[in-house]
Amino acid sequence: MPWYGRHLQRATVSSTAPARLLPKKSKTDKTTSSSRSRQGVSKIQTQEFIQQKFADYYRQNLNSIQPPTSIEKREFAFLLFKEKTMLRHKGFKDAEEFRNLLLYVVPSDVYYSSAYYEKPEEEMDSKDWIGADLVFDIDADHIPTPCNKQHDTWTCKNCGASGRGAKSEACPKCAGQKFSNVSWPCPVCLGTAKEETIKLIDVLDKDFGLSTKEMNLAFSGHRGYHVHIETEPIRTLDAMARKEIVDFILGIGLESSLYDIEKSEGPKLDDYGWKGRIARGTYELLLTATQEQLEKADLKKRTSSQIIQQRDKILESWKGKGPWKMLKGMGPNSWEKMIKQAIERQSVKIDTVVTTDVHRLIRLANTLHGETGFLKIEVPIHEIEGFDPFKDAVAFKSGMVAVDVSNAPQFRLGDNVYGPYSNQKIELPTATAMLLLCKGAAKIVEEPMHVQ
């Protein structure tokens, strides 16, 4: 057990903790860099630098860190900088107690349980589960994007083999299954995640009848968005019930009677639930898909070129009974293939495990993400379209930091584009430097430097 484990488990923590355990006093970037050893800067010193920045941030913004509702019923967990160990099963009676420990520990990441417990500090078996919020996680890691080959890398922990793009199930060289991977917050990936989030909100609103006031939306601080629902009736849903919700959102197991165009008129654009979604997905597909995409959906070449030629007529048809019976060459089989594509487009790419887990630990809003130095930040639902994580989630807004970058792809932060970098010493705005440092792509530089 780490030094603070048992010691803090029951004690009321005050900020008058032993001096050696408290985060070091803040220094400016320049003095920090120049006072470092002339002998190369170690990984630990870089980690200390990051932690000190986090400590400064939390000290200066302490009141913005709001604990979750029903704080006394939540389990808290802190991922520690040192050896990346997790300090779990913490409980707090109020915000002050929580903030004191936050300042005392200065973790790389802060989590709380989506669950409510009678005894949050006990081991899992003895916590006495009362209920849990309904949580959705949309992460670019779960959505294939064309750019992940450009900015993501993986390294096999067993044989050291490495490659670009998202990691596969097993190492191609040694079949090992443990990887360390570096993924980047990228505008394309986050744009895709945002589109999925907008789709999710639409389903929750229109199909589940939840008002946007009941939904709490946040940028995760890295590669995605979270939607939380705390409404009383959903709290006691068990894992199976949550799985049903997940299946609905993914469009799994839909009855073919929903789109049986032989026996029915076919779905209409304003139909409720999946019927309407199928119609709208098909509408979008018929109007926007390229010949190539249509052929990929297994449609014959002649059929797909007919669709493209007849777009005006198809558009017009939705005012009446839709295109289901009017398109030549489109029999029930072709429609079924197209509808499958439409369902795929309309389904929301949520991380299913997060929603069905009734004991999940969730990152706390307004805290820093240890992999980026960005904030997990709440986004008012009506502002999602214009939300820019590369501006709005930036925590470190002033100063410059000199870093030694080993390797980084090109990326945008604020209005500037940085990199790509390869073995380069450079002075960067603090937020940019922090991203590189947190990603393990850079170390701090031991002495002040001049940059052209």
Ligand SMILES: [Zn+2]
């Ligand atoms: Zn390997």
Ligand SMILES: [Zn+2]
């Ligand atoms: Zn990307």
